[in-house]
Amino acid sequence: MSFPVIPTRKAGFERLRKFLPNSGHRYAKNRNKDYGPDNRENVSLLSGHIRHRLILEKEILSIVLGHYSQSTAEKFIQELFWRGYFKGFLEQHPTIWTAYRRDVSALTTTLDNKDDLARFYYQAVNGETDISCFNSWAHELVETGYLHNHVRMWFASIWIFTLKLPWQLGADFFYRHLVDGDPASNTLSWRWVGGLHTSGKSYLARPSNIERYTDARFAPYGQLTTNSSPLEEDEYYPISKIPATSKKVNPEVVGLLITEEEGYSEDLFKDLEPTAGIALLTTHARSPQPIGIHAKAFSKYAFHDSISRAVNHFKCTLGGPFELDEWGTVLLKFAREHGVQTIATAYAPVGPVAEKLSDARSYLAKHGIALYERQRAYDLLTWPYAKRGFFSLKKKIPDILKRL
Ligand SMILES: Cc1cc2nc3c(=O)[nH]c(=O)nc-3n(C[C@H](O)[C@H](O)[C@H](O)COP(=O)(O)OP(=O)(O)OC[C@H]3O[C@@H](n4cnc5c(N)ncnc54)[C@H](O)[C@@H]3O)c2cc1C
Structure with missing residues (x-):
């Protein structure tokens, strides 16, 4: 479906x-x-x-x-x-993301060992546990790319407290399959359910609540833990300042970079006249594990829509979408080919796009190309x-x- x-x-x-x-x-x-x-x-x-x-x-x-x-x-x-x-x-606690990425990487490597963690993990993601509602939701996520908000809460709670699996692998499972997969909403919601966001407060999935809000489609009495003691961690996540709004840019000498952080470039950059554009996808960078077909298809289709509107509006050529691991070289080649000194793109909040831009920024700067990132007023407010x-x-x- x-x-x-x-x-x-x-x-x-x-x-x-x-x-x-x-x-x-x-x-x-x-x-x-x-x-x-x-x-x-x-x-x-x-x-x-x-x-x-x-x-x-x-x-x-x-x-x-x-x-x-x-x-x-x-x-x-x-x-x-x-x-x-x-x-x-x-945005103000970016090291939560860095720590999450580090942990997902390390945990994914351990899944190659045929131990209990791997066995229970694969039972969970394949929907083969003893909890039928959980199995049904695992299948629904993979088969549709979407879960209702309440189900996301129950699923995460069962994953963490009943199945006792690492929250990071659950967040990764969601992030790989959700069409709305988002570094902030997803990672922080999983942390919220586990009791790491609001310290001392976790979320417990209760059978009666599931029965009531699924119109009795599910009633997992006797199958779920009643103990949701909040998770604990030793890490400290310092507060970072939200970056200031970008400076003005000469409207005539820019190239446009479209990423998954902005699907309405013709509005965000309506005062610019880009000479050319390029679109770079990051769906593959969500996880070390394979990305779900619905998440991939949604991003790709959304990109084609953004690109065709941008081409119509700016009347310029636009290359891509390309799915690359390293952005610096291709952006430099793009800038040189089209004679632009500035590449304009939407400000990328914490996540894979920001990671790629951060690596590319200094490489481009070394070659005299500036990255100009613009923020939306809604985010700034x-x-x-x-x-x-x-x-x-x-x-x-x-x-x-x-x-x-
Ligand atoms: C464990 C967990 C993981 C989640 N992961 C994601 C994720 O990766 N991406 C994502 O967009 N949302 C995530 N959410 C939030 C929420 O579940 C979805 O935004 C919502 O279910 C999307 O369905 P909708 O568009 O029909 O929402 P509606 O109920 O119609 O809400 C309208 C919009 O408000 C925003 N919104 C609603 N509820 C939330 C919420 N609790 N947190 C943040 N934004 C919200 C969304 O943009 C949504 O489209 C997660 C929630 C949980 C509990």
């Missing part, structure tokens, strides 16, 4: 219009229900589009608030801001309020909405 909303900007807006009547009180009442993959009318299903920025949070907020008052759509608006919260938090809890950002939402 493929993901039901086509990864284009147009299809995203069509989905939003269809979902709009359900974004008010009905969302607040029904959003936690998982009716199964054939009935997703109670949620927007827009996370993949939002993650690839085919549609902007600002655009969604504007359409929803054109239909409902802020108080009626309060819950949906808050959920949208949860994404900005996680992005901002990881939202991220600074991403503190230990969501509350600091939540209370700023009315103010941010006014400023947007």
Whole structure:
């Protein structure tokens, strides 16, 4: 079964219009229900589009608030801001990501040993445990590229506390398969379930809660642990400053780099006239393990949509998408071929794109090519309020909405 909303900007807006009547009180009442993959009318299903920025949070907020008052759509608006919260938090604690990448790498290597960890891990990801709801969700994730939010919470909780598997491998399993796979929302949600985000507070999946919110499709009584003592870790993650907005750039001598962090370049760079463009994909860099077919297909299709809109708008040639491990050489070749001294791209928050850019930046600089990264106003307004809890950002939402 493929993901039901086509990864284009147009299809995203069509989905939003269809979902709009359900974004008010009905969302607040029904959003936690998982009716199964054939009935997703109670949620927007827009996370993949939002993650690839085919549609902007600002655009969604504007359409929803054109239909409902802020108080009626309060819950949906808050959920949208949860994404900005996680992005901002990881931006200020980038070593959480570095540590996660390190651990996934090390744990993946140990999976080659035929020991208990490997056995239990493969039972979990292949949906072959003794817990039928968990098995069904493992299959659903691989077969559709999506899980309902409540299921993601139950799944992560069972993975960590009942199956006692390392949270990093569970996060990696999600990240490899979700069409909305996001370094911030995914890594920090897994840490939240395990009790590492809000210290001392973890999330326990309860059979009665699962029975109630799946309309009794599942009722795993006697199969789940009742103990969710929060995980512990020794690491310290220092706070980093959110980077300042980029300086101005000469609009005529730039090349454009499209990445998975921005699917609406013709808007972000509307004042520029790029001579040429290049699109570089990073789906393969999500994990040392193979990436799910739906996650791969979604990113690729979304990229084709971004590229064709950018080509139409900027009237320039655009190469790619290319999936490369090292970006410096190809970007230098691109700059030389098209005679550009500056490559403009969307600011990449913590994740694979930022990793690739960080390596390429100094290499390009050595050859006289500058990288110009531009941030979205929504991120600049939202991220600074991403503190230990969501509350600091939540209370700023009315103010941010006014400023947007
Ligand atoms: C363990 C775990 C892992 C997750 N991994 C990801 C991930 O990789 N990428 C991702 O986008 N979301 C992730 N989420 C958050 C959430 O589950 C999805 O955003 C949501 O289920 C997507 O479905 P939807 O678009 O129908 O959401 P809706 O309910 O329609 O919400 C609208 C939008 O708000 C945002 N949103 C809603 N809930 C959350 C949330 N709890 N955290 C962050 N943003 C939210 C999303 O952009 C979503 O599209 C994860 C949650 C958990 C518990």
